[in-house]
Amino acid sequence: MVTKYRTAEAVTPGHPDKLCDLISDMVLDDMLAHDPHAHVAAETCAAGDTVMVFGEINSHDGHKPNVGSIVRHAFRTVGYTDPSYGATADGVRVIDGMRAQSAEIDAAVGDADGAGDQGVMVGHATGATETMLPPETELARQLAARLWEARANGIGWLRPDGKTQVTLQVDGGRTALDSILISTQHDPGMTPAAIRGCVSMYIVDPVLAAHPELDAADWRLDVNPSGSFVLGGPEGDAGLTGRKIVVDQYGPSIPVGGGAFSGKDPSKVDRSAAYMARHIAVSLVHARLCHEATVRLAYGIGIAEPTDVSVDTHGTGIADDAILSAAVRDVFDLTPRGIIDALDLRRPIYADTALHGHFGRPELPWERPSDPGILRSAVEARL
Structure with a gap:
């Protein structure tokens, strides 16, 4: 293997x-x-x-x-x-x-009858984790969240800027931790040993303790491998909206359609259709129609119906992917207006996603699966 x-x-x-x-x-x-x-x-x-x-x-x-x-x-x-x-x-x-x-874009979009732009959006879900995110993505996010919480909870020398990275080894049905990398901004005067010890004890150890299913017998931890990280944020590097689209979605193992989310109202299918694609993928896995699903939706500006609806179950589906794709069209209203209404997207809920993530959070409407019985019936009708 x-x-x-x-x-x-x-x-x-x-x-x-x-x-x-x-x-x-x-x-x-x-x-x-x-x-x-x-x-x-x-x-x-x-x-x-x-x-x-x-x-x-x-x-x-x-x-x-x-x-x-x-x-x-x-x-x-x-x-x-x-x-x-x-x-x-x-x-x-x-x-x-x-x-x-x-005025041309406003006329083309109207009141979200047509898509606000062309584009391809991808949603993914896997039964491998509780959040239905890929394991390496879930771990990297949990480490970043823990790093952020540690600063708020009293580790005063931590500064706001930070990054995490996780590498897993996958060998058949076995998943093992290969390495964790954490780079965190810090106050001057902190020694590398002190930073590493604190990060290991308060960030890494609690996250790994919550994942007993992960083989962590032989792995490497790197903390601030470049050395001092005192200067961070926009003072250290220029920032730009939309540069973290892979981080915002599922990690590099899953295709990314290309459009960013932040700053876009729900008439922009870059955002709303990506949320719907995730909702569909979660619903397919929740309905036990597959163990893993990648859903692709494509749109044209000013056109209401998607030009492409494709489901890839990576060989885990109980029916052919073409049948599942057709069933998705039968069950879900995939027009921009239909997506907005189904997921209740015309609300000021988006700053929270920039802070804490777009996926894997059950309080978000697109993370709640649709009725599994309706989806299963649609598949059975296509068989």
């Missing part, structure tokens, strides 16, 4: 790209709070003490968000308040480049 390696990474909310995602989604939430039918495409870039928010908005009441206030709130939320960190909530310089949405 050939051993395969599967690797995934995650980042904390203080990572500069994630900070930009958060700002863009805070702009979106602000617009949706005033007008649930608002159209928003908000992009953010951050470098040093300067943040620029730009893009297009349109609402029935003409509301324009207070971008400066939103940016400062985002900086406070992720912890950039100490002047020794560099850019801070009180010192950041904000450039507001938001403008009205193109």
Whole structure:
């Protein structure tokens, strides 16, 4: 049996790209709070003490968000308040480049009858984990979440920026931990040994203890392998909305359609159809129609129905993938309006996804499976 390696990474909310995602989604939430039918495409870039928010908005009441206030709130939320960190909530310089949405795009989309753009979206679910995320992705995210919580819970020398990476060995039915990499921003004066000891005890050990099914007999831990990591966030690296699309989804083992999520209202199928594709995949696995599912949806701008609906069960389905694909079309309304209504997407819920993740969280509507009986009946009708 050939051993395969599967690797995934995650980042904390203080990572500069994630900070930009958060700002863009805070702009979106602000617009949706005033007008649930608002159209928003908000992009953010951050470098040093300067943040620029730009893009297009349109609402029935003409509301324009207070971008400066939103940016400062985002900086406070992720912890950039100490002047020794560099850019801070009180010192950041904000450039507001938001403008009205193109009349052509507004006309094409209407009230979400047609897709807001062309694109291919992918959803995935696996029965291998409780979250239905790939194991390496789940572990990387749990480590990043634990790192973030540790800072909030009293490990004061931890700073907001951080990344995790997990590599697993997969050999037939056996999954073994190969390595964990954690890079965390820290206060000056911390020794590598102190950082490693604390990360091992308070971050890594509790996460691994929650996964007794994982073979962790022989693996490697790397903590800040590049050395000192005092300067981070936008002071250390420029950030940009939409640069963490693989982190936001399922890791590199699963295809990514290409579109980012943050800053986009639900008429943009980049976001809403990706959520629906995940919902379908979760529903297929929950209904025990397969153990693993990858769902692909494709759209054209201004066109309501998807041009492609494909299910790949990776050989685990109880019926042919073509039958499952047809059953999905039978059961789910895959028009932009149908997706928005089914998942209740016209609400200010998106900043939370930038902070804590888009998938694997049962409180999110697209993570709740549909009625398994209806889906099974649709499959049986196609046999």
